[in-house]
Amino acid sequence: MTDRSEILEELKTSIETWDVQKAVDATNRALEAGIEPKDIVNDGLGKGMEDIGKRFDAAEIFLPQVVAASKTMEAALKILGPVMSAGDSAMKGxxxxxxxxxxxxxxxxxxxxxxxxxxxxxxxxxxxxxxAQDFVDAADDNDAFVIGGSALMTTTLEAQREVVDYVKETESPYKTVFGGAPCSRAWCEQIGADGYSETAADLVSLVDSLRGA
Ligand code: B12
Known part of the structure; x- marks a missing residue:
């Protein structure tokens, strides 16, 4: 196994075994090895979370283990946050x-x-x-151009529609984009949103395309 695939595997298993120390060590090792933060998330930590989701669905593990895995993921994201934010200095919006x-x-x-x-x-x-109102108030206060809403449950998809409706009702100038596991392009079209993306990486190009649109 190459160093890179070994580290990615370690990142994945750290989430699967909710081992915070291992996740922190593997994340630091990955950064030292020059693995891009988005690959650390998509090809390492995220794969572990996918597995957790499947095992939870199959009732092989239960909520406390999912919480532990989530906390492990959050510990790793805490390290990656500042690294990812260090990208472009000129703010795009x-x-x-x-x-x-x-x-x-x-x-x-x-x-x-x-x-x-x-x-x-x-x-x-x-x-x-x-x-919906808090999204729009925050956009007003911060001169935003896009509102992005995540929903992970079929029952909360409806709240994405409420955001679109509220933006329209208040004649706010913001574009709305949505995602999350149960969300889809078809759903976003149905509720009149401005965009959908399946992954966080695709969200960047989606938001880029909405600049000045
Ligand atoms: C981790 C988890 C939890 C953790 C959350 C911890 C946290 N701090 O976030 C805890 C344990 C707290 C939790 C609680 C609950 N959960 Co839960 N949880 C999950 C689990 C296993 C993984 C979700 C996750 O983090 N995935 C990893 C991330 C990286 O992926 P992601 O969220 O999909 O995000 C990616 C894309 O979707 C996209 N994306 C995400 N957001 C956005 C936003 C925009 C704008 C865009 C463009 C893209 C985008 O980009 C991301 C990266 O690429 C899922 C199972 C699953 N298969 O999804 C269940 C799941 C979502 N949970 C579920 C349920 C039912 C619950 C509870 C109600 C359980 C309970 N009985 O109490 C509560 C929720 C209470 C509430 N009111 O919300 C169900 C939902 C079922 C449904 N109705 O649809 C699922 C599907 C499990 C299941 N099969 O039953 N959960």
Whole structure:
């Protein structure tokens, strides 16, 4: 096994075994080896989280283990955040990001924030359980041009529609983009959003395409 694939494997297993120390060590090793933060997330840590999701679905593990794996992922993202943010110094614009009302899943949204920061955007991270009004108020206060909302549950997809409706009702000038596991391009078209992307990496090109649009 090459050094790179060995480190990526270690990142994956650190999440699968919710081993915080191993995740921190492997993340530092990966950075030292010159592996790009987005590859550390997509090809290492993220693969471990995918496996956790599958094992949870199959009832092989339960909520406490998922929480432990999430905390492990967060510890690694804490190291990667500043590295990813050190990208472009000239800010390309402001994006308001959050997980929609009723939903507390934050990991995917945090990855999106880190990717956008790395690509030179100023990101206002509203956290989770964010109402449509709070998204728009934050965009007003920070002169943003895009609002991005994450939903991880079929039951909270409806809250993405509420964001679009609120933006239209208030005649706000913001573009809306959405994602998260149950979200899809078809859903975004149905609710009248301006964009969808499946991954955090694709979100960067999506937001780039909305600049000045
Ligand atoms: C980790 C996790 C948790 C953690 C969350 C920790 C945290 N701080 O975020 C904890 C344990 C707290 C949790 C709680 C719950 N969970 Co949960 N959880 C998961 C799990 C296993 C993984 C999610 C994850 O982090 N994935 C890793 C990230 C990196 O991927 P991602 O989020 O998909 O994000 C990527 C893309 O989607 C995209 N993306 C994400 N957001 C955005 C936003 C934009 C704008 C764009 C463009 C792209 C984008 O980019 C990301 C990176 O590429 C999923 C299973 C699964 N298969 O998804 C269940 C899952 C989402 N949970 C589920 C449930 C039911 C719950 C609970 C209700 C459980 C309970 N009984 O209490 C509670 C939720 C309470 C609430 N009100 O929200 C269900 C949802 C089912 C449904 N209705 O659709 C799932 C699918 C599990 C299952 N099969 O039952 N959960």
């Amino acid at each position: 402001t994006v308001v990001m959050g997980t929609v009302e009723g939903d507390i899943h934050e990991i995917g949204k945090n990855v999106c924030c880190a990717m956008l920061r790395g690509a030179g955007y100023n990101v206002i991270d509203m956290g989770c359980d964010v109402t």
